[in-house]
Amino acid sequence: MTASEPSGIRVQNVGLTLGTRKFRFDCELPGGAITAITGPSGSGKSTLLNLIAGFETPDSGKISIGGSNVTALHPSQRPVSLVFQDNNLFAHLDLATNIGLGIHPALKLTSGDRKRISEALERVGLGGYEKRMPGTLSGGERQRAAFARALVRQRPVLLLDEPFAALDPGLRQSMARLLLELHRETGNTVAIVTHDAGEVRQLADHALFIDHGEVALQAEIEVFLMRRDVPGLTEFLDL
Amino acid sequence: MLTKAERQRGYAGGGVVFAGITLFIALAVIALLFFDSGDTGRPLFDAYVWRILRFTLLQAGLSTLLSVALALPLALALARQPKFPGRIWIIRLMAVPMGLPVLIGALGLIGIWGRTGVLNSGLAMIGVSDPVSIYGLSGILIAHVFFNLPLACRLLLAGLERLPPEYWRLSASLGLPSFSVFRFVEWPAVKPLLAGIAGLVFMLCATSFTLVLVLGGGPAATTLEVAIYQSLRFDFDPARAISLSLLQIAVTASVLALMALLPTPGDDNAATGRSARRFDGGSSAARFWDGIFIVLAVLFLCLPLVSILVAGVKADFARLLTTPVFWKAVWTSVWIALMAAMISLAAAITIINARAALADSRKPGLTARSFSALLASLSSLVLLVPPVVIGTGWFLLLRPYGEVSRFAPLLVVMINAMTALPFVMRVLSPAFAIHRQRTARQATNLGVFGFTRLRLIDLPVLKTPLATALSFAMALSLGDLGAVALFGSEDLVTLPWLVYSRLGSYRTADADGFALILALLCLGLTIAGTAGQRDRKDERG
Numbered sequence: 001m002t003a004s005e006p007s008g009i010r011v012q013n014v015g016l017t018l019g020t021r022k023f024r025f026d027c028e029l030p031g032g033a034i035t036a037i038t039g040p041s042g043s044g045k046s047t048l049l050n051l052i053a054g055f056e057t058p059d060s061g062k063i064s065i066g067g068s069n070v071t072a073l074h075p076s077q078r079p080v081s082l083v084f085q086d087n088n089l090f091a092h093l094d095l096a097t098n099i100g101l102g103i104h105p106a107l108k109l110t111s112g113d114r115k116r117i118s119e120a121l122e123r124v125g126l127g128g129y130e131k132r133m134p135g136t137l138s139g140g141e142r143q144r145a146a147f148a149r150a151l152v153r154q155r156p157v158l159l160l161d162e163p164f165a166a167l168d169p170g171l172r173q174s175m176a177r178l179l180l181e182l183h184r185e186t187g188n189t190v191a192i193v194t195h196d197a198g199e200v201r202q203l204a205d206h207a208l209f210i211d212h213g214e215v216a217l218q219a220e221i222e223v224f225l226m227r228r229d230v231p232g233l234t235e236f237l238d239l
Numbered sequence: 240m241l242t243k244a245e246r247q248r249g250y251a252g253g254g255v256v257f258a259g260i261t262l263f264i265a266l267a268v269i270a271l272l273f274f275d276s277g278d279t280g281r282p283l284f285d286a287y288v289w290r291i292l293r294f295t296l297l298q299a300g301l302s303t304l305l306s307v308a309l310a311l312p313l314a315l316a317l318a319r320q321p322k323f324p325g326r327i328w329i330i331r332l333m334a335v336p337m338g339l340p341v342l343i344g345a346l347g348l349i350g351i352w353g354r355t356g357v358l359n360s361g362l363a364m365i366g367v368s369d370p371v372s373i374y375g376l377s378g379i380l381i382a383h384v385f386f387n388l389p390l391a392c393r394l395l396l397a398g399l400e401r402l403p404p405e406y407w408r409l410s411a412s413l414g415l416p417s418f419s420v421f422r423f424v425e426w427p428a429v430k431p432l433l434a435g436i437a438g439l440v441f442m443l444c445a446t447s448f449t450l451v452l453v454l455g456g457g458p459a460a461t462t463l464e465v466a467i468y469q470s471l472r473f474d475f476d477p478a479r480a481i482s483l484s485l486l487q488i489a490v491t492a493s494v495l496a497l498m499a500l501l502p503t504p505g506d507d508n509a510a511t512g513r514s515a516r517r518f519d520g521g522s523s524a525a526r527f528w529d530g531i532f533i534v535l536a537v538l539f540l541c542l543p544l545v546s547i548l549v550a551g552v553k554a555d556f557a558r559l560l561t562t563p564v565f566w567k568a569v570w571t572s573v574w575i576a577l578m579a580a581m582i583s584l585a586a587a588i589t590i591i592n593a594r595a596a597l598a599d600s601r602k603p604g605l606t607a608r609s610f611s612a613l614l615a616s617l618s619s620l621v622l623l624v625p626p627v628v629i630g631t632g633w634f635l636l637l638r639p640y641g642e643v644s645r646f647a648p649l650l651v652v653m654i655n656a657m658t659a660l661p662f663v664m665r666v667l668s669p670a671f672a673i674h675r676q677r678t679a680r681q682a683t684n685l686g687v688f689g690f691t692r693l694r695l696i697d698l699p700v701l702k703t704p705l706a707t708a709l710s711f712a713m714a715l716s717l718g719d720l721g722a723v724a725l726f727g728s729e730d731l732v733t734l735p736w737l738v739y740s741r742l743g744s745y746r747t748a749d750a751d752g753f754a755l756i757l758a759l760l761c762l763g764l765t766i767a768g769t770a771g772q773r774d775r776k777d778e779r780g
Binding site for chain 2: 053054055074075076077080081082084086087088090092093097101102105106107
């Protein structure tokens with residue numbers, strides 16, 4: 001995740017219709033910062049993330065990362081790594097293979113690559129877990145392994161879709177600290193979908209509030225936390 | 240938490256059904272073993288018998304190989320192209336061969352692949368002089384693939400659909416090339432299913448009777464089941480029927496034993512047609528090759544069905560529908576199917592209740608547990624001894640007591656009920672288990688018992704699975720030729736037997752007309768059954 005220059009994400013007038021639901025996004029996620037994407041369930045948080053990752057193609061508008069237009073690019077060609085809430089690892093492959101697929105998609109690994117895998121595992125606190133199967137790990141350990149894969153991928157943008165939602169509250173804290181450390185080391189751009197107000201306060205430099213398929217508010221975190229005039233936001237922050 | 244009376248009724252019912260089914264099968268086998276065929280002057284297993292065994296295993300092995308090897312790329316293509324036009328209908332089409340009477344399927348295949356069929360006429364026109372033959376080994380293989388490729392494909396597709404949707408996003412995000420997707424995602428998902436599916440298809444092909452009867456025949460292309468039938472019906476050579484039957488039981492027993500060691504492919508969530516979004520099927524090359532494969536498969540499955548329809552509507556229905564023998568056959572078929580289905584359902588419900596009663600006791604002893612296991616394995620016992628073998632045994636058993644045709648309808652009913660039992664059990668037992676789990680405590684707590692409980696609590700929920708099971712069992716029995724073939728006569732004419740005998744006397748137009756009627760009847764029943772099942776799923780959300 002060594003971004004040479006901050007890769008900001010710009011979502012310009014992006015329109016998308018999924019079934020009967022309409023979305024219209026226009027927002028900016030500053031480079032080298034952590035942006036929290038929040039909002040009620042069903043508001044379109046994950047849809048925004050899918051658009052940035054390339055799993056949805058906009059009907060109109062433009063998405064650019066680090067200044068270059070990625071709207072038409074396949075997910076694999078975008079400079080992003082992903083961490084979902086669950087199923088980040090192929091359950092039938094050991095950790096080294098799962099992480100190795102992040103380096104080379106046909107798993108042609110050099111000894112240097114293997115060393116990097118071990119170092120990444122070490123960094124997230126899973127040193128020596130190369131041969132472990134995902135099923136033998138706890139939920140928190142599996143998410144750590146997903147972070148290790150993001151580390152070896154060295155993409156300037158990291159997208160997280162409620163990465164800690166399935167974990168116990170105590171574990172969330174330590175995972176959030178790990179995410180923060182990795183972010184400071186690599187200076188990457190992070191977008192994290194969350195409906196945990198505590199996480200927003202702890203992690204974010206910047207935040208978006210999504211409601212009814214639109215960006216209702218985007219602001220620096222200090223401003224975001226003070227706003228009382230956005231419907232729904234106060235309830236969200238007080239929870 | 241059953242009352243003592245309920246539990247005792249459960250035990251007693253289980254005992255009666257268990258004794259009944261075991262006796263019905265065991266008596267047939269004992270009759271075979273102890274039949275005094277006199278000295279035939281040849282060993283029990285002569286060269287002829289071995290040759291038939293070899294062919295049975297060869298055709299079953301090749302059929303399995305072809306069915307599974309073709310089903311795999313088809314399932315992969317269908318999974319990769321979730322937006323393929325009419326995909327949901329293609330998946331539904333793959334359920335049709337399972338509901339179609341085998342004899343009718345064979346007629347359809349002859350219409351396409353036969354000497355004067357569409358395909359060979361086309362090939363002859365472009366100058367290919369040595370067309371594909373629907374008779375003999377190649378024909379049996381084509382027919383077995385027609386019936387089993389869809390089954391294997393649906394089970395494989397279900398395995399692929401069970402994968403978490405994140406896997407496809409990860410693959411796309413990591414930029415896995417298609418071979419990596421196959422190696423790291425698809426193959427690990429289907430590999431554990433393959434052995435079980437292959438076992439199931441092998442079992443079906445090794446015991447396939449009707450297809451081999453119609454498309455095979457002759458010493459070069461005869462399987463054990465058909466040879467048993469021929470030795471009894473044409474050669475009247477009980478000694479040979481006995482040795483063939485014993486071999487048949489040995490074959491099914493070994494396959495069943497092997498299958499018990501393999502993981503069973505779960506049909507419970509067979510392909511629903513709902514699918515995860517895929518990001519790797521969009522390239523034009525992937526779309527092109529997947530499309531070609533899917534279209535070829537659809538043609539292969541669809542054309543014989545179209546052929547049944549086209550050939551059928553040409554028949555002179557005004558005359559066919561006024562022939563007395565037709566109405567007699569309809570009456571006999573429906574009567575037999577209804578009786579067989581009711582007996583099958585009653586046996587299944589009794590088994591389920593008995594197992595529930597056994598499970599209900601706080602500390603089931605070894606006896607209770609082994610009795611429960613025995614009850615559960617009853618359906619396999621039915622598979623162990625194929626209908627033709629049971630029929631042969633009872634034929635020999637009853638012959639001293641007069642004309643066998645007098646007992647024939649009863650035997651056909653019983654054999655069809657047995658054949659349907661595994662299917663009925665598979666529909667009913669999960670439905671009953673879920674229902675009991677949801678309602679038993681409340682009903683017991685409220686003190687709702689007996690008829691009130693049946694009317695207010697059990698029937699409203701269970702009527703759908705009961706209707707599904709009934710329609711499946713009836714369709715199975717309506718389309719069956721195996722049991723009737725042994726006993727069919729002037730006095731016992733069912734619809735499949737009517738089609739088969741018209742075919743034998745070269746009145747193909749009549750056969751096609753009757754075949755269409757029978758196909759519509761069976762498919763109608765199957766659709767009615769599955770439609771109920773779908774509603775139930777929607778209800779659950």
